[in-house]
Amino acid sequence: DTGVSQDPRHKITKRGQNVTFRCDPISEHNRLYWYRQTLGQGPEFLTYFQNEAQLEKSRLLSDRFSAERPKGSFSTLEIQRTEQGDSAMYLCASSSTGSGTNEKLFFGSGTQLSVL
Amino acid sequence: AQSVTQLGSHVSVSEGALVLLRCNYSSSVPPYLFWYVQYPNQGLQLLLKYTSAATLVKGINGFEAEFKKSETSFHLTKPSAHMRDAAEYFCAVSDNSWGKLQFGAGTQVVVTP
Numbered sequence A: 001d002t003g004v005s006q007d008p009r010h011k012i013t014k015r016g017q018n019v020t021f022r023c024d025p026i027s028e029h030n031r032l033y034w035y036r037q038t039l040g041q042g043p044e045f046l047t048y049f050q051n052e053a054q055l056e057k058s059r060l061l062s063d064r065f066s067a068e069r070p071k072g073s074f075s076t077l078e079i080q081r082t083e084q085g086d087s088a089m090y091l092c093a094s095s096s097t098g099s100g101t102n103e104k105l106f107f108g109s110g111t112q113l114s115v116l
Numbered sequence B: 001a002q003s004v005t006q007l008g009s010h011v012s013v014s015e016g017a018l019v020l021l022r023c024n025y026s027s028s029v030p031p032y033l034f035w036y037v038q039y040p041n042q043g044l045q046l047l048l049k050y051t052s053a054a055t056l057v058k059g060i061n062g063f064e065a066e067f068k069k070s071e072t073s074f075h076l077t078k079p080s081a082h083m084r085d086a087a088e089y090f091c092a093v094s095d096n097s098w099g100k101l102q103f104g105a106g107t108q109v110v111v112t113p
Helices: none
Strands: A005-007 A010-013 A019-024 A031-037 A044-050 A053-056 A065-068 A075-079 A088-095 A111-115 B003-007 B010-014 B019-026 B032-038 B045-050 B056-058 B064-068 B073-078 B087-094 B107-112
Touching: A005 A088, A010 A019, A019 A088, A019 A111, A031 A075, A044 A065, A075 A088, B003 B087, B010 B019, B019 B032, B019 B087, B019 B107, B032 B064, B032 B073, B045 B056, B045 B064, B045 B073, B073 B087
Parallel strands: A010 A111, B010 B107
Antiparallel strands: A005 A019, A019 A075, A031 A044, A031 A088, A044 A053, A065 A075, A088 A111, B003 B019, B019 B073, B032 B045, B032 B087, B056 B064, B064 B073, B087 B107
């Protein structure tokens, strides 16, 4: 168990550019989540996958945001035409359905995005 | 809809003193409640969770939290603070059994010698 891995740790980009972040969950975990955390706030839920199926994406902040998990393993989060307001820490978490209730989420260390 | 309010964005405690972090929630259904801790440059880590089995929940590192339905509270305590407890603590609520959590804004804990 190597934990949830996120890449890159830091990303600096210019306004209007596209960025993509990668998340590798714990290998046996079938659920994967993306959260966003801005300074002084707690994490905010964005979207969720069970295996390769994206089961909830209503919280994705705009149509500039998209996420994929094509083979039910790693996931990518893409932001198109970045804006300064997109600057935040993007967190990935994974969990296993296991016995069912009250799943324990394992979080990665996040990708810090700075849009100049 | 659910929400979480954490009272106090910063708390300073002396080493060996009681740690008390306050969390109040609102939920239209019986909630699942969690405390997570974030150490510098590390991912969020689950401290404890309330599953309705018992109102007093014990977690890792000597922390515990008590669910009080009448007060809609889930305060986190530790009898004796240690330097390694310096971190940011987040209370979270969910109305379902999977991982869509509503987090509070967090409380930064500083431990002084």
